Amino acid sequence: MARYIFITGGVVSSLGKGLASAALGALLQARGYTVRLRKLDPYLNVDPGTMSPFEHGEVFVTDDGAETDLDLGHYERFTGVSARRTDSISSGRIYSNVLEKERRGAYLGKTIQVIPHVTNEIKDFLSIGDDEVDFMLCEIGGTVGDIEGLPFFEAIRQFTHERPRGECILMHLTLLPYLAASGELKTKPTQHSVKELQSIGLAPDVLVCRSEHPIPEKERAKIALFCNVRPDAVIPAYDLKSIYEAPMAYHRAGLDRAVLDAFQISPAPRPDMSRWEDVMDRLDNAEGEVRVAVIGKYTQLEDAYKSIAEALTHGGMANRVRVRAEWIDSEIFEKEDPAPYLENFQAILVPGGFGERGTEGMIAAAKYAREKHVPYMGICLGMQMAVIEAARDLAGMPDAGSEEFDHESGKTRFTPVVYHLKEWVQGNHKVERKVTDDKGGTMRLGAYTAILAPDSNVARVYGATEIEERHRHRYEVDASYREELEKAGLRFSGMSPDGRLPEIVEVEGHPWFIGVQFHPELKSKPFAPSPLFADFIRAAKDGDRLV
Numbered sequence: 001m002a003r004y005i006f007i008t009g010g011v012v013s014s015l016g017k018g019l020a021s022a023a024l025g026a027l028l029q030a031r032g033y034t035v036r037l038r039k040l041d042p043y044l045n046v047d048p049g050t051m052s053p054f055e056h057g058e059v060f061v062t063d064d065g066a067e068t069d070l071d072l073g074h075y076e077r078f079t080g081v082s083a084r085r086t087d088s089i090s091s092g093r094i095y096s097n098v099l100e101k102e103r104r105g106a107y108l109g110k111t112i113q114v115i116p117h118v119t120n121e122i123k124d125f126l127s128i129g130d131d132e133v134d135f136m137l138c139e140i141g142g143t144v145g146d147i148e149g150l151p152f153f154e155a156i157r158q159f160t161h162e163r164p165r166g167e168c169i170l171m172h173l174t175l176l177p178y179l180a181a182s183g184e185l186k187t188k189p190t191q192h193s194v195k196e197l198q199s200i201g202l203a204p205d206v207l208v209c210r211s212e213h214p215i216p217e218k219e220r221a222k223i224a225l226f227c228n229v230r231p232d233a234v235i236p237a238y239d240l241k242s243i244y245e246a247p248m249a250y251h252r253a254g255l256d257r258a259v260l261d262a263f264q265i266s267p268a269p270r271p272d273m274s275r276w277e278d279v280m281d282r283l284d285n286a287e288g289e290v291r292v293a294v295i296g297k298y299t300q301l302e303d304a305y306k307s308i309a310e311a312l313t314h315g316g317m318a319n320r321v322r323v324r325a326e327w328i329d330s331e332i333f334e335k336e337d338p339a340p341y342l343e344n345f346q347a348i349l350v351p352g353g354f355g356e357r358g359t360e361g362m363i364a365a366a367k368y369a370r371e372k373h374v375p376y377m378g379i380c381l382g383m384q385m386a387v388i389e390a391a392r393d394l395a396g397m398p399d400a401g402s403e404e405f406d407h408e409s410g411k412t413r414f415t416p417v418v419y420h421l422k423e424w425v426q427g428n429h430k431v432e433r434k435v436t437d438d439k440g441g442t443m444r445l446g447a448y449t450a451i452l453a454p455d456s457n458v459a460r461v462y463g464a465t466e467i468e469e470r471h472r473h474r475y476e477v478d479a480s481y482r483e484e485l486e487k488a489g490l491r492f493s494g495m496s497p498d499g500r501l502p503e504i505v506e507v508e509g510h511p512w513f514i515g516v517q518f519h520p521e522l523k524s525k526p527f528a529p530s531p532l533f534a535d536f537i538r539a540a541k542d543g544d545r546l547v
């Protein structure tokens, strides 16, 4: 049975709990253990799939097609363990399961209550797969004291009691604010948040203290005393230049040691940090810089394209260059010529998105990249816009567009080279959808196979002719335009195994112009960069662009 590590946060939100959890997962792996990471989110959405990227950042999609919190992306990037649908749960999902059972009559005769029905549902979820790994790391979203979080904390309390003694520990992250006027780090908020935990029957075994200033030994001892943890289990966490320093930094600060101590595992297996030493070496010893323009819709919020930002960094690491990504709102190119903006970049990326706003600007950027021979990667919506651009400018279809935009506006304005997908094949079964279906969880989601043309650029990039990448979209490029578009120079170089759905397009005669219907950024890791991102950055670095 797995040992459990619960990770909670106090004092303020955005302390980097997800990152600390992911780094701890990586450190336990470095000591030879197997891990799985889970996220428990207190909000009432059933999953983040319907939340705007402005609200909640990127939606991370798993191989098995769950739309999850972006922290699962961190977990995968640090541990390489593919997340599953059962690694992400929200209060909304828990309540909807409980209510569905109630309607089915599963609790017949009983009054349904938070304790025990909701907490049982949470505990059942926590236990899934507990015989598969050595350590299960479960992060609770939000901050201790939040109303929505209470059932989760109560479930953890019960769970810890029901498991054999010493098999569950709690790691709590807090902030030590610095008062410039008195030149002091303040420990009181940390003490209060630990009190809050204690009042609901939980006590931290390890305290991770975020601080912008070095934490003096005296303060560490004080925190240990007042918060009832061992002094060497008070782990300082300082700001880092790169998130990929986190495993090494937490290791040096003694986090993995403190965690194994709390489980009374001794002697602890020696860590092998070579993977993270190599990652740090690539980050620290990069030569030169590549500038990439990312032209999208959600450019105001950094987290909205989290995995893309990380995959670009990984691509840079693969080529030992620094990647400087600049996020440009595509709507700008609906009013202004893209040339003066884009001539300073070695590569152009148009990421995914939903709705019509800004898409004409993406089409203008794709056109610029195609004509100027600048490396272009189009991801999902970015591929669809590249197809529309080629249809309009190369294949003589001035009205080419996406059905998504006609559905949105309620008018028929376009010839839909991108259309609403109503049925497709997933594994051995057929999936069917209607335009009027619910929005949540109804897209083409998760890992699908693509078959690549052997002599294509993309087959060279992957070094394979069969790949699997993750999808998240409702609309699809219409393969019935294939012949027309291929004659005009846009090759359909990757298709679904049944040959019906275009997965990849590339512009013939262009040094690097690839559009993909899937999201390669989701599987990229610092120690195993996405082949597409690695080669995209290589092309940008080697490129001599026509200006």
Ligand code: GLN
Pocket (backbone or CB within 6 Å): 351, 352, 353, 354, 355, 379, 380, 381, 382, 404, 472, 473, 474, 475, 476
């Ligand atoms: N809006 C497009 C679709 O649903 C693209 C989605 C995406 O970029 N993830 O097909």
